[in-house]
Amino acid sequence: MTNPATSSPRLLLRRLREVMAGTGEAEARLNTVVRIIANNMVAEVCSVYLLRGDGVLELFATEGLNPEAVHQTRLRVGEGLIGEIARSARYLNLSDAQAHPAFAYRPETGEEIYHSLLGVPVLRGGRVVAVLAVQNRTQRHYSEEEVEALQTVAMVLAELLVSSQLFRPEDFAQTSDTTAPVRLTGQIFADGLAIGIAVLHEPKIVVDRAIADDTTYEQKRLARSIAQLREAVDAMMSAAQSVFVGESRDILEAYQMFAYDRGWLVRLQEAVASGLTAEAAIKRVQDDTRIRMEAAVDPYIRERLADLDDLANRLYAHLIERDEAKPALPDNAVIVARHMGAAEILDYDRERLRAVVLEEGATTSHVAIIARALQIPLVGNVRDARKSVESGDRIIVDGEQGQIFVRPGEEVLHAFQANLAARAARLARFAALRDQPSETLDGVRIALNVNAGLLIDMDQLQSSGADGVGLYRTEIHFMVRPRMPKIDSQTGFYRAVLNRADGKPVVFRTLDVGGDKALPYLRIESGENPAMGWRAIRLGLDRPALLQSQLRALLRAAEDRDLRIMFPMIAEVSEFVAARAILERELERHRASGAPEPRSLHLGAMVEVPSLAWQLDELLEVVDFLSVGSNDLLQFLFAVDRGNPRVAGRYDRLSPPVIAFFRHLVCKADAAGVPISVCGEMAGSPLEAMALLGLGFRNLSMNAASIGPVKEMVRHVVLTELTSYMSGMNGAQERSIRDCLGDFARRHGVPV
Incomplete structure (x- = not known):
């Protein structure tokens, strides 16, 4: 048997329009609406719960439940199945609603005899204003067509609710004191x-008329507006070609691809075919997309929501012939x-x-x-x-x-x-230092490098006067694309980075994805502790094709130039050895092809996992350099999630355990003759960078904006005095040596 909800959506919308256009009190018309929906969807119950200004959902109309429950049954947002739909702004399709953990029994409704439930949010301006639900006695799973039909009805219902007197607009307004400072x-x-x-x-799609009189006419309007949208996006891209390079251009090209996405177009056409106007179809698809994508944990997918929202708003502007410009x-x-x-x-x-x-x-x-x-x-x-x-x-x-x-x-x-x-004034002072050597008052040269992750960051290498790039985060090149970049694309990108470095050293960190950095084309479970999960070198070793392609591209890009590669999140020496073996195989392949080799090749490991402290001797035998990633290292060292504000302040980066750990790393590296650097946030803070110098670090990598302040500190410090002072702090029992170091800086005229 074919469900009427899926066979005649336009008939249902037409009947709803007649009710909405009719006379009589709004609540009486709402009662008629729920009867029509119940009959059309062969449902024994149809109910509407309105979200009041106090955050309570109130049963306003029902067909099938006890009529005495109207205005008596109330649920807080998040309470019961109806409250859960309002909280999440997502539909629920349940064959046995009473078995759901969120089910809340309300005896006055008489709903205990009904098992299946389909509920959808009623959205207005992207916010939930009501919940619409149907129920049946039998345990059944509603079809996708029925879900689509009820969501379309919910959109039309939003018109009735807003145009009626069932609630006051101020109940839903976002109020604030518009005069007080904030x-x-x-x-x-x-x-x-x-x-x-x-x-x-605030681009908004306003739907004054949701139900179409002539669907053929609406399809033509939609097609014409899509053609105009694509023409405008193409023109915008042409104008931007001379302005943007690298990732910026890639991002805009990906945006351009969305304007030509067939899936988006088909969903719009189907919404119009169901009986909606072109404006309502755009709003319907936009709301549905937002609900699905806002629930995604993948940052790339959520990023796409902003682009799709923008395209929907631009399409609407063309549809109503409104100037698209702001x-x-x-x-x-x-x-x-x-x-x-x-x-x-x-x-x-x-x-x-x-x-x-x-x-x-x-x-x-x-x-x-x-x-x-x-x-x-x-x-x-x-x-x-x-x-x-x-x-x-x-x-x-x-x-x-x-x-x-x-x-x-x-x-x-x-x-x-x-x-x-x-x-x-500070920037002018730092700019004057740009071409001055980063050298202490007693003549010790300190290498100051920048951290980068975008091609545009390479411009700061010259403007800041940095010595090179101590950390190039290669993953951003992968994260801004909808699909895996091919080897030729990667090669061209890495070559562009080296070209912009203009002979200065660049340390490429291989992919550090996973955790909170997802790739849209690679399924990665985040797990309960993503920072300590399947990420970085672990992912690269388990999916060697990903690491191989990146290493192959780096070798090709570095022909006749120095190449420095660093593997992230090494937890034990065997991981570095395995990664190096993959690189050596790629190097043999590269040589066999007859292509020019890098002038030199240096392999390093990031020290981010404390377990390496007990394998340093073995690690130092197989690496060319080490780089301390202080951000991850310290959160692992103290078992503290630095993204959690409740615990992020429980340790200090200048606490005695950190000082002792870093001193151990430097002593071991110096004894083995292996260069060691710091590339985390500590390196970019003048006071903390001063502590690192006193411990023996001579190579720091930081945000480009920190180069000036740190160089100013370096040029005012006498390193022998600082080293002697730091040596005297061995075994300190204070929570932090920050105040002591600050006092040292003030007494010696060191700007920190």
Whole structure:
């Protein structure tokens, strides 16, 4: 038997439209709606729960449950199956609802005789305003077509709820004090300081009419708008060709591919065929995509959501013949948004755009990469930014500390302007040091290198005056692509990195993926402790083809040049030996091909896992250099998740255990004549870098912005005095030697 819900969706929508266009009280029309849905879907129950302003879901209409339960049955968000649907904004399709752990029994409803349940969220503006559910006595699993039908009905139902008097709009408004100063915090995605006027980035698809009168006409409108969208995206890409290189261009090309994605187009066409207008079809597909992708843990998949949202908004603009370009900006605009696609930032006048603030995102997100390429400060993961900011507000973006000041008072404003002036003076002072040697007052040369992960970062190698690249994170080249880059693509990329280095040394770290860094084309289970899971060299050894292709590309790219390769997260010597064996096989293959070999080849290991401390002698016999990754090493050393704010501050990077561990590493490496460096965050802090010098490190790698401050420290310190002072601190029992080192710096005039 064919279900009417799947055989006549347009008939169902037509009947709903008649009810919505009719007269009578809104609640009476809602009762009619649930009866129509129940009959059409051959369901014994259909119910609507409205989400009130106090966060409680109230049963407003039902066909099949006890009518006395209407306005009496209430559930908090997250309570029961209905509350779970509202919390997650995702549908539930259950053949035995009462067996689900979230099931909450409400005796007044009489629902104990019903077993199967299909419930969907009713969304408006991306937020849940209600839950629509159908139930049956028999244990049945609703088909995909029935799920699609109920989701489409939920979209139409949202119109009725918003246009009726069933709830007040202010119940759902995000309220805030729009006059008081507010300080927000977030993560630094692209550094810099800015002060300007807030502009809310709020593209919205408004559906005034959801049900189509003529589906053929709607299909033509959709097809015409898609053609216009593709033409506009192609034009944008042509204009960007001369501006972006490397990953930035790859990201925009991937965005361009989405505009031609057939799967997206088919879903839009199917939504129109079901009886929706073209506008409603775009909104329907956008909401469904958002629900599915927001639940994904894969950062690449979540990144795609921003691009697809952007494309949907652009398509809607073409559909209603609205100018796709963003409104004119004030001279000093700061864009505030939930998230942004890679291309959206290009819509704004770069001469007027001062900074961007996002509620979501990641440092490796595509919009962050584009912002860094454009040198626009960006702070992300700023919770409740859009609730706290109104268009026209004065706003300060501190991309050095990850802070946002909304409607700052005069004192904050003056202090920030003073900070801007001081920063300009500092930058001028550091710029004057660029061509000066990184040498202590007693003549000891200290190598200062940059950490990089993007081709655009290589420009900072020259501008900062760094000696080379101490850590090149190769995984970002893989993470910004929808599929595995081929060997030729990798070769060209690594060759471009070496070209930009212009003879300065570059240390390539092989892929450190897994954990919280996923690849869209490689299924990696994150596990309960992703930082200690299947990642880095473990993944490379278990999937040797991945490591082989990367090593092959590096050998090809380094013809007649020095090549330095470093393997991450080595936990025992046997792992390094196995990785080196793979490289040696690739080197033999390379030689057999007759291609030019690297001028020299140096292999190193990252010291990130404390177990290596007890195999240092054996490791030092087989490596050419060591690099200490202080970020991971210290969280493993102290068993502390540095991403967890409750425990991240429980240890200090200058605590006696860290000092003793690092001193052990340096002594062993020096005795074996093996170069050792530090490439974690410690190296970029002047005070902590001073401690590393006192322990014997002579090679540090850091963020490019830290080169100037660390070089200034180096040029003011007498290393013999510092080393003697650090030696006297052996066996210290304090929680940290930070204060003691700070006192040493002040007494000796060392800027830290």
